[in-house]
Amino acid sequence: MRKNLNILLVEDDMIEIMKFNRTISKLAYLHNITEAKNGEEALEILYNSESLPDLILLDLNMPKINGLEFLSIIRNNDRLKYIPTVILTSSSDHKDVTECHQLGIAGYLVKPLKFTDYSESIKTVLDYWCFNEFVQA
């Protein structure tokens, strides 16, 4: 059964957030988006909310707590470690890709240059996760 997703978007760049929201607004399904500007803010949201997001979309290059640090913190937290996390980054750096997969991710998306290509890949990712069963927190 297809369902609407609760998504935590961890991204510091204003225009990247605009890109994401513009993409989401054109989809037929209404997803519930929570935004966090960096890893620290995202952790605060996760620690303080009763229900957990279905999916985390995570940028790597961020101030304060960066994407990799954030990922390693939630993977070592019993309550948070099952949340599927998809990396959204402009770096296809071999080291980043390897480290993320070692920590455990549900996808690694390198942001395409063109907005239409970007939209298409976000749509595909969300279309897939819409049909998944999640661990209920």
Next chain:
Amino acid sequence: MPQKEQLLQKLKHQNEQLNDYAHLVSHDLKSSLRSLSALLAWVKEDCIEKIGEESVSNLNLMEAKIEKMDKFLEDIISYSEIGATSLKITTIDLNKKVNRIIDSVHIPQNICIVIKDNLPVLKGDARRLRQVFQNLISNAINFNDKENGLVEIGVEESEDFYTFSVKDNGQGIPKEYHEKIFNTFTTLGYHEKSTGMGLSIVKRVLNLAEGVIWLESEISVGTTFYFTIPKKYNQ
């Protein structure tokens, strides 16, 4: 000599820093380019009805420039990564590998790519070898001006090394450029998408693998690039 040792150590350190720096800057610029590209697409989408033909064509030119700059940054990142990461040696079936590379590059209908010889199975770094073959094959395709373009890949085996060749029937390269083309950012300007980084990446990879590269070329008849790969990892 300890002083020489020290100097080498210092140089090595500085080189690493320079690589890290190039890497970092390129990644930041890449992110900015993604933003610019999106904003431009939105402006175009919102205004295309209201602005004149000339402005639309200017926006398209901007888009093309952004794309080219992205390609530049991609190449700078590849180039700076070559010395920075250590080699990962595995056994590679070059027949399979090269076929996969050919499948991954865009081949226009008028170009035919042939693997002439049975390519060897050897030990090497798969990503690095990919960079070498991919760049040489793409060049052979992109700079081909013939109605029926032909790219031939071959190999000859010697006791200590293999000599590979990538031969095309393209426009040829004038003698005075035979060394220059391996310099960074040097392009002969035949192709709008070329950044002048491809052959410097190839040369750097081969240098590190203790291989050499050279070419034979005849104007309007074609060019053959030869490169060697030592068998030192194969014992």
